[in-house]
Amino acid sequence: MGWDREAWARDAARRMGVPEEAIRKAFREELAGPRSADAPLEVPDRIEMEYRYSYGGQSRFFREVLEHRRLLGSRCTTCGKVYLPPRTACGDCYAATEWVPLGDRGTVRTFTTVHYATSDFFRRVPFVCAYVQVDGADTLYLANVVMDDPRAARVGMRVRAVFLDDPRGDAGDFWFEPVAGDEEGARTAVGTLRDxxxxxxxxxxxxxxxxxxxxxxxxxxxxxxxxxxxxxxxxxxxxxxxxxxxxxxxxxxxxxxxxxxxxxxxxxxxxxxxxxxxxxxxxxxxxxxxxxxxxxxxxxxxxxxxxxxxxxxxxxxxxxxxxxxxxxxxxxxxxxxxxxxxxxxxxxxxxxxxxxxxxxxxxxxxxxxxxxxxxxxxxxxxxxxxxxxxxxxxxxxxxxxxxxxxxxxxxxxxxxxxxxxxxxxxxxxxxxxxxxxxxxxxxxxxxxxxxxxxxxxxxxxxxxxxxxxxxxxxxxxxxxxxxxxxxxxxxxxxxxxxxxxxxxxxxxxxxxxxxxxxxxxxxxxxxxxxxxxxxxxxxxxxxxxxxxxxxxxxxxxxxxxxxxxxxxxxxxxxxxxxxxRLKEIIVLSNGEKVPPVDMEAAIARDPLFEQVMLLGEARPYLSVMAVLSAEHWKKLCGDHRLEAGAAGILQSKQVADIVLQRVAVQIGHFPGYAQVRRVALTLEPWSVENGMLTPTLKLKRAKVIEKFHAEVDQMYSGH
Amino acid sequence: MTASSAGRRVAIVGVGNTPFRARWAEKTYFELAYDAVRAALEDAGLDRREVQSVVYGVYNDLFERQVMPDVYVHDYIGMGGRPSVRVTTGGATGGAAVRAAWCEVASGLHDVVLVVGVEKCTDCYSYRLGSSTPEVLRGILYSADMTWEHPSGITAAASYALPTVAHMERYGAPTEEQMARVSVKNHANAFRNPIAQAPRRLTVEEVLASRPICYPFKFYDNCLYSEGASALVLMGEARARSSGRPLAWITGVGASTDRAFTGMREDITAFTSSRLAGDAAYRMAGVEDPRRDLDFAELHDAFTAAELLSYEAFRFCEPGECGRLIEEGVVLPEGQLPVCPSGGLIGCGHAVGATGVMQVGEAALQVTDRAGERQVRGARRGLVQSIGGPATAWTYAFIVEGD
Structure with missing residues (x-):
């Protein structure tokens, strides 16, 4: 509406220094929308996290915390003072420092509660803000000590660093918890559902x-x-x-x-x-x-x-x-x-x-x-x-x-x-x-x-x-x-x-x-x-x-x-x-998980079924494809006065109902969500020769679905 | 930290303040500055054209949502053409501005220098939340170390609570009740100060029962954020003498700093920067025994415990004994060494850039016997403390004396 796409493409091409055709192509793709998951519109993300770990000695420190789950200090190569937070140079003698691993225990030197915490996370977790002297360091590190009852905090309390698998930005990548038994009355907590x-x-x-x-x-x-x-x-x-x-x-x-x-x-x-x-x-x-x-x-x-x-x-x-x-x-x-x-x-x-x-x-x-x-x-x-x-x-x-x-x-x-x-x-x-x-x-x-x-x-x-x-x-x-x-x-x-x-x-x-x-x-x-x-x-x-x-x-x-x-x-x-999926599990579109092998084995206990395959991946219900035993098929037809060789009889509703009933008997003890609602039947066995089985006689599920796609579509028509 | 030879003597000739208020909805920050400057110039009997240089104290660009606010104040108060500099050192901004102006006069660079402190913190308002509180707090929080310490959720109050708790642990003092007494004193003193934001009759029990902010501080242990402006006119001795106005002299100036990370300090319980700045100011002014030689002190009581721990830094008592001074009444208005007769930050409010300027001006009024109802009888010499940064990282100290 009032916007000349061609003129825009020309102008953009000139400004960006690229061929006009490239702009038109990009534009066509954008208008068409992402056709597949692989061709989405890209905008930057994850910048924040990368940014946080991209500067100075801090990146090394947090990498150590995240990957090796330990605290790192820096020791002056001249005076030997060990800093935490670490520094790349000593503030006293201006000499370089070297990284030294520290223990994960420390002592609270002073603390306060913080009621106006800046981090949303900490609004939900009882904690105190404390200067902790980590064992082996000469300086004190300001950190959070997470505890059920912050009123139980006290100077001299022994604490242990708890490393989080959580580079959560503003809450740090570890906190301290009182060492249970090390000091009285300090119960460790990030909180419970009761809290x-x-x-x-x-x-x-x-x-x-x-x-x-x-x-x-x-x-x-x-x-x-x-x-x-x-x-x-x-x-x-x-x-x-x-x-x-x-x-x-x-x-x-x-x-x-x-x-x-x-x-x-x-x-x-x-x-x-x-x-x-x-x-x-x-x-x-x-x-x-x-x-x-x-x-x-x-x-x-x-x-x-x-x-x-x-x-x-x-x-x-x-x-x-x-x-x-x-x-x-x-x-x-x-x-x-x-x-x-x-x-x-x-x-x-x-x-x-x-x-x-x-x-x-x-x-x-x-x-x-x-x-x-x-x-x-x-x-x-x-x-x-x-x-x-x-x-x-x-x-x-x-x-x-x-x-x-x-x-x-x-x-x-x-x-x-x-x-x-x-x-x-x-x-x-x-x-x-x-x-x-x-x-x-x-x-x-x-x-x-x-x-x-x-x-x-x-x-x-x-x-x-x-x-x-x-x-x-x-x-x-x-x-x-x-x-x-x-x-x-x-x-x-x-x-x-x-x-x-x-x-x-x-x-x-x-x-x-x-x-x-x-x-x-x-x-x-x-x-x-x-x-x-x-x-x-x-x-x-x-x-x-x-x-x-x-x-x-x-x-x-x-x-x-x-x-x-x-x-x-x-x-x-x-x-x-x-x-x-590594395991053979069917996940229905309602999220229920059904391992097919057990169920197939149960169904196959009925001699009517020679080979059985359960379907339902990403579908609303389960279906069965089965190869019937010729002998038992004839018997079934005899029992129900059906003509075994009649055209289309395997696809008839009458047969489907009978077979579904027999399936239901076999799987009666399975949970309610694992009921079979449709069947597709054949008399032609699945074999290694026709490509339906592996040489070790396992069912090639994808091949079967490929071959019987018409029947599969039929079973899920309308869904 | 050690003052060299003091150069020319510097006098405070004019003092001007706006009232400190929670919100000045009807004035902008440059209008507030104008009101204070006009009052200071009138007090000094000076035409604005006689000002030779201006020093601005404005703490935080986020509050006013204005980078370089000094440019707009400078123009608004008609100082175009004159040299100017803005200083910002956190809570100590006002003190640093006075020191910078003092340097200009003492060195002989200028004869008449104007100091203007202004702050209008609640201009940073969150329309989404309908409150300025989170924005103001965030604005202050950026003063904490963003790399290591901010992520722990530290706040300005927490940075003072931490050494306080360490002090309590080592000495058993100050107790929460002693802190509450300081709150009662400063809130009460504010009744006698017309510019004060928070005069209030409180009992120790009420302070102790107020809502916790961060242990051990309760609501009434903290100063309030304020909007306001303060201005001083400083002059060299000859020019000051010829003004015919009552003169107050800045006879001692001391400044010092401490480690940025409280955890790296030698002694977490001591306000070392205040100790060093105070000693320097005492030396310059010839103060030997503060309890004997000082008549009053305007300390930076952003938190009650900050005032108490400062007693020790400034040698009013031995380390660990600060609580006794308030219990024995030494620091009450009628005591031997009244502290914060103006009401201090707790009683007046804390309009950050203006606060230190206001405190020095208050001392000038005291030593020239112009402090009205809050006049400390026979006040000749007082101490002013201006601190900023996490837990007194920065301190400026002044001795102000009468003629």
Whole structure:
């Protein structure tokens, strides 16, 4: 409109000293938009971090802190004085200094509390600002000593440096903690989830934390409800360190019970309500839960043994008259807060041990990354037994002092109504949800819902199709921040930046505080751009699998790096692109993970099926492709009075229904989300000769999908 | 740190201040400066054209959101054509400006020099937050070392709290109650000072119960940020004598500095720069026993403990005994050595660039018997301290005497 592109290109070419055609080409590409993840619009990022570590002796010091986890001083080559902070030349004799490693212990020489701390991070963590004399140094270093109760700080207190995997800019890369046992009364802490609730209740007790249906709950009410739940648990015999299973659907009582566990000093074990009774029983037994908090509708899932607290019977509120315990049991940031059993279908899920510090750090990373404020209202509908709902939609708003608008489950119209009614600013969802929302009619033109409050959405758990991504953003005018993470990393490890360089199809940049690298089989970092396994390290990495040292050893290396099992490459800008998976696991578009091999073996126990392949990667449900045994096929036809050789009979709905029923019988004990909804059948075996099997007789999944793409499309038509 | 031969004698002939206020919404910083200059020139009986040189004390460009604010003040007060320099040394900006002006006169470079201190900190206002507080704090925080110490979240108050806690640990003093007594004294003294921002009747209990800022400082242990301007006219002896005005003489000037990093200081509990600056000023003025030879002191009480620890730096008492001076009433208005009869920074407010200028002017009023209600009876000689930087990194000290 009134703008002459050609003239602009000519002018730009002249000014920039490049051929006009180059400008036109760049312009065409820009207009066309990034067609693939590899051709995005580039703007600079990560400058800040590089800048911080790019000057003077400081860069060497922090490199030492980050890589070798030790403090470095500098010693004058003439007078021998050891400086910390280090200097490259002695201020007294003007001689050069040399670097010397220092110990990680020190003594507080003086301290103060800082109520007007400049760093957002430290507003949330109790600490004192102290001059510490690190052992071996002649000077004092001004640093933070993080402790539960800053009033317990005193001169002469022994402290230990704690190195953070977190070049977090303005908070430093290490802090000090009192050395436990070295001095009395000093408990070390970055805070616990219990502290978070208490702090919010103190700071903004009247602020709304939770909106659920027609109920609203303030932070003070949350703290009171958690205290009551804690008292009820204690009264039920729960002792500090005990496990408490939570088999509760999405409702405020889940949150009360979750935080109630910490009031009682216990460990929460959230359980997927879609599991079958044997799976629930396994988790309850394996975790050693002494109590199960549940609700009437789910009570049938609870195995005999542990005490049962039914929230519908007021089991958590019953202790209402009782004053909350005056002294909470001791709880440290490094204590386990929850065991989150990873979704598996083998009947042997593993319980990831997540500490208070892990939860807090991950929630803080997200809140900071998304610049969340007390004004934010997070719409939550993902099941609360998942880390996503716990960390992203519950704890991150809590860290920011915002509000959680909780829904029982997802359904497009109630979702949109709730979003509009409560002016929600954010939600976290899986790709399926975005696809459904995009396809919800009635949003064009005169939309009945005012969705203008929406600021950003987080998407994770599975790859998002580019067309859904673009379509959703265009229609809802909200920024989608695609991220990546796993339960073993307390939810999020990387997220696309909310502004600046964002690459569709990339899982973004590692969150502040999260170390991530792409490594080969031997754990060595691969060259930039090459594919390898993603390893992550940081305070959000789980402590291990509960009572499963062997499984822990398999995924957490001695130096703290966690093998994710996902493969990826990193582009020159540091953006991470997922390329696949080391383990054979199908990830549905709702994020549920299904290892196909166990399920295929179960299905193949029915002699009707000679060969079975499970499908569903990035799809909303599972499907089966199967090679039928000729003999049993004939028998099946005989039983149902069908003509085995009739044209198109394998594709008929009648046969599909019969076969699906037989599949269902075989996989009845698998979780509810792992049900098969479609089948595609053939009588032609998959063999090494026709290229469907490897020489070792393993299924070449990609080949099968390639060959039967028409059938695959048919099974997912409309989705 | 050691003063050489003192050159010409330098007199303070004119003193002018605007009231110190939390917010001067109706005036710009150059208008404030004008008001103070006009008052100082009237006090000196001087036409502006007789001023030969101007020294400006403006601490922080971020406050006024103006780099080189001196250029605009200089023009506004009609000083075009005359030489000028602006100094900025943190909290000690005003003291440094007086010293620079004193140098110009004592050296014989100029005969009539104007010193102007001005600050208008809340001009840096956050429209997003609807408050100037975070911006002002940030503006001050940039005075902390950005490379190593700022990341720890240190604040101006924290930088004084750290040596205070070390002092408390070593000597068991000052106690929080002794600090509170200083707060009560200076807030009360401010009632007798018409320019003071914060006169207040307080009890020790109220100070102790006020909200914590950073341990051991509570709200009333801290000075307030202020907006205001102060100006002085300095003259060489012959010119001053011919003015016919009451004269106050700057007979001692001392300045010193300490390690920037408190953690590198030999003694973290001592205000060493103030000790050295004070000794130099005493030597120049011939002060042998401060308790005997001084009639009052205007100390830089940005925090109550800063005043207390300064008693020791200036040899009013032995190290560790500062708390006794306030308990025994030595530093009260009716005591042997009244400290901050003006109300000090706690009572008057701290308009940073103006503060040191105001303190020296206050001493001049005292020794010329023009301090009104707050006049210390028979005041002949007083000490002024101006400190800046993290925990007294910089100190300027003056002895001001009557004719």
């Amino acid at each position: 978070l609730v208490h702090e919010r209740a103190r700071e903004r007790g009247e602020g709304t934390f939770l909106i659920f249906e027609d109920r609203e709950e303030t932070y003070a009410e949350l703290a009171a409800a958690a205290a009551r739940a804690g008292a009820a648990l204690t009264a039920a015999g729960v002792a500090p360190g005990d496990r408490v299973a939570l088999l509760v659907s999405n409702r405020p009582e889940f949150i009360h019970a979750f935080f109630g566990c910490f009031e009682a000093g216990a460990i929460a074990v959230p359980i997927n309500a879609l599991l079958k009774p044997p799976e629930v029983a396994y988790i309850v037994e394996h975790s050693g839960a002494c109590s199960v908090v549940t609700e009437r509708a789910l009570a049938g899932l609870v195995p005999p043994g542990p005490s049962v607290l039914d929230v519908d019977a007021g089991a958590l509120a019953g202790a209402g008259d009782r004053p909350p315990p005056s002294r909470c049991p001791p709880l440290a940031p490094g204590d386990t807060a929850a065991l989150v059993y990873t979704s598996g279908t083998t009947g042997r899920p593993k319980g990831a041990m997540l500490s208070h510090a892990s939860y807090l750090v991950d929630a803080q990373m997200i809140a900071r990354h998304a610049s969340m404020t007390p004004e934010d209202r997070f719409l939550g509908f993902l099941p609360l037994f998942h880390v996503n709902a716990q960390v992203v939609t519950t704890l991150a708003p809590m860290v920011a002092g915002g509000t959680l608008v909780l829904m029982r489950q997802f359904s497009p119209r109630p979702f949109l109504e709730t979003l509009a009614r409560h002016r929600c600013t954010a939600f976290s969802a899986v790709p399926t949800v975005y696809a459904i929302l995009l396809n919800t009619p009635g949003l064009e033109g005169h939309a009945p819902w005012d969705l203008s409050s929406l600021r950003f959405c987080i998407c994770g758990a599975a790859p998002m199709p580019v067309e859904v991504f673009r379509g959703f953003e265009a229609r809802f005018h909200a920024t989608i921040m695609e991220g990546y993470g796993l339960t073993e990393g307390t939810c999020a490890s990387s997220v696309n930046p909310p502004s600046g360089l964002r690459k569709v199809g990339s899982i973004g940049l590692p969150l502040e505080g999260q170390r991530m690298r792409i490594a080969d089989d031997s754990g060595r970092e691969v060259p930039e751009g090459e594919v390898g396994e993603i390893l992550v390290a940081g305070p959000n990495v789980m402590q291990g699998y509960w009572n499963n040292a062997e499984a822990t050893r398999q995924v957490i290396q001695a130096d703290g790096w966690l093998n994710t099992g996902d493969t990826a490459r990193i582009d020159p800008r540091g953006h991470v692109f997922i390329t696949g």
